Amino acid sequence: MLIEAKNVSKTYGSGGSQVTALWEVTLTIKPGDFLSIMGPSGSGKSTLLHLLSGLDCPTAGRLLYDGQDIYGMSDRELSAFRRRRIGFIFQQFQLLPVLTAQENILMPLLLDGRKATGPKGGQKISSYLEQLTDLLGLGDRLTHLPHELSGGQQQRVAIARALIAEPDIIFADEPTGNLDSKNGKDVMRMLEEIHHRFGKTLVVITHDSRIAKRATRQLVIEDGRLSEG
């Protein structure tokens, strides 16, 4: 899926307290890209990721997914688009505390009204879920609630959730930011493997240059302006 951001800007506040977080960013992400966006705190990298993923609206500019402007969609269409075509991985994992690991993973499908278990349609999902959980080492943790899991395990559940709907692109916002170095390395290794194995487009936000260097294409953002690294 081809993603094109054209002169995308984001401004917060108004009048004297107006702050421009992103200046006329123009960017193209091709299918299968592994992109890293690096920058210091407050540089606008998270804002860019939120805009690219349809979580937030730009103040100016357009964002096209295969030529379609996603900000022209209704809330219903955009929600369906996010759960089917986009996967998210957050720094704070953002799992729903009341759901088990398995339910958290399956949530995008459940929201889509798809049956995740049972003979009809559930088999394919079950086998994909098994494949994912094996890959992420979560097989024996599926009935646990989030607070019963370690940080690394929670992030792996979040990765599985991002992948379950077989989206075209995965956005990861500082995916290792809340993990120790060993778990951080593990998570990055898994993300790379997913990129290679499933051919997903991967956009990773980080301020860690070692992680950024592992991407096939590196971008740098500073004071809201984007440049190739």
Added chain:
Amino acid sequence: MRSYHTLAWKEIREQKIVSFLILAAIILSTLMTAAVGQSAGVLSAMRRQQAVMLGGDFHATLVQLNEEKARMLEADERLSYTGRSVSVGSMELNDLLRLGLTEYQGDSIETVPAYTKLAEGRLPEAPMEIALPKDALQFLGFKGKVGDRIPLSLSKALRHGVIVENYEYQADFVLTGITESNYLGYTTGSIVGLVGEGTAKAVLPPAYLYYDIDVRVKDEKGFQACMEDISEKLELHELDLLYNGLYLNALGIRYHEETDSSIGMVGVDDSGFSYMMLAGILVAGLILTAAGLVIYNILKIAVARRTGQYGILRAIGARKGQLYAIVAKEVSLLCAMGIPVGLLLGRLSAEGILIAALDLLSPELFLAQDAGQLQEMIAANNSGKWGFLAFSALIAFVAAHLAAMPAAWYAARVSPVTAMHGTAGKNLKRKSRKMRNIRNFERYYARLNLQRNKSRTALTILSLVMSITVFITLQGFLSLLDVSAAVPEHLGDYSVVNEYEGFTMDELAGMAADRNVAAVPAQQFSLYELDAQYRPVGIGTDFGLGLGETFQIFGLNDSWMDYVFAQRLSEDVMDELKAGKGCVVRNPLQIEIEGETVGTTSIGEGETITVAGKKLPVLVSMSGYDGYFSVGNNGFINGVQVIVSDRIYAELTGRETYAELRPILEADADRTTFEKKLEGLCGRRAGTIWVSYEQTDRQLAKSASQINLLAWGLILLIGLIGILNIINTVYTNIHTRVTEIGTQRAVGMSVESLYRTFLWEGVYYGMTATVLGSIGGYLCTILTEAAVSNTLALVPVPVVPILEAAAVSVAACLSATAVPLRRISKMGIVENIHFL
């Protein structure tokens, strides 16, 4: 910021919705406690006032004291008041009433205000002067005026232990005044007349000159001991010490009730005051509990949300007591704002609430003659009962603080480390974790969310359950009232009763000839007690009766006969009955009393009975609850009732007069003129009482609407409290899950789907509460009906109120959900995710 206490004020201002909800709960609970407190104050004042009116303003009376003992008593320092009086004698006015004359000495007359309401003239002052009530003069047949002489034949009884000696004498008195009739005296069979000081010495021989001393004791707690000691020292017979039970009860003074002679008010029941106080306390307790649940729930949640802040305070050295104080201070500040408002509203609404509540019960239970007098009493006593109001405020204040205690306790025990790290989701538990086939994710997620904070969910549902239970119970109660209000269908527009001499045939004919009157149904009545052989005394019958029965003869004129029997008897039988060729017999009700069955006599249709030598075929026999006959509002006297035409009544009983007339007015009648004529009749016939059914129906309808208003007020109050709880819970649920909402939205949940999830939660709250509340309401309805019918039995399920309660509670839950959710859903996803 002057001290850390200022934090409490800042928190109130910071969390406006939480503060508003707590404030609302405090105002509502104070409103109710204040209304109950003020009502209790009014009732208490009314009770004292009525007790003084009926029994006098003293604790007890010591009777038949000679001069020496009377002086000893007057010198007793334990007594705060003594008042001397002498019973001069009494005379019979008719079969049911006696006139008793009393000489009050000094200022003792002031303690019996009921006897001194002058209609004309003045109270007697000199010997042989007399003041009598209007009705007594009517019974005496006195046609003169104030200043005229009245000769009376009196009898003075003197009791020596149990032996009574009578002194009979005649004396002429000068009438100085006419006092108002006091009909409540009829309950004791005695009317009081007053004579001037010195009369007793003038008319009674020294051997009969004994005094009655009314007393009040200084030490009310030691009342009984004091009275016993006095009784012992004066060597009084036990029958010579009379307690003023009504007044003692009203003052809360303990005394030996088994010796209660209640000073001329035997049989008067003031239980209405106690019932109403108890009902008020129960309602206030219910409201306080409901409001307490709201305050507890809201504060617990608010404090839980501020755990991080408390953690920081603890980390920088705050003591547990200081954190406790902050939360307590917060509630105190809200109480300071809410309690005055609640007090004001409660004080203003108390009179209306009390009038409506008292309408539920007979005015006689409050020692009033009728509803009008009761309302006058309420209005007269409705000044601010500040002591009761202050006590109510204290109760509301304490209840609010008790409800806040768990939250304050929690705040005080926050661990700084845990608090600052956050506890979101840490306490979550789930029993079933098996992956199910989830058909509807929103519903599934809503169900799981209900289990997140079980105590909060339980409290919210409990609060709503209380509202629904009250709603269904009161609906059932109101429908019972509707039924009873719909029943009154009466013969005639007025009931004019005279149980003493009755109305003559001329008076009946005169009334019937009035151009305002269309017809006058009339009935005659004679009651005969039974002798030891169960035979009626004063009339001959060829049949015996049974234990606990009486024999009664009713004579109905044609008009009354038509009303009662036209529908159920054939024309031939009616003709025979009207012609006096037969009778209707109404057999007694069979009742079980202490294991013994009374009312067993049964006379069947077709039998012939002989009454006063006249053979009467029984044309109809009635039994069970198949209608009964009575005069006025006297109710049913169990026994054999023989109903005949007024054509033969005099032949059977030897009496011609009618006990009750029921005039039916023409459509264009002038009621005022007719009622004036009724007043004239009352003036001529002593003991005549008339009631306008139009007035009583209007009063009944007014009472019903007041009770409706009261019940709906209560429903609204409890409902509001329940809704406050729902709003708070849902508001909290939504605000503590903003980040989650962001995540859900990020991974593809639409706004509609988000709404549905929370609305499902609302539906679950509403439905669970409805099911439990309906069960509670149904059980309470059974109890309410049992209280009315005296039988515990299943009643039809109140389907309509249950459906209404379900609709309202689900709607309340949904609206409580929709409002805060709308605001959250308008927040951006990124804003949601980074909410904390």
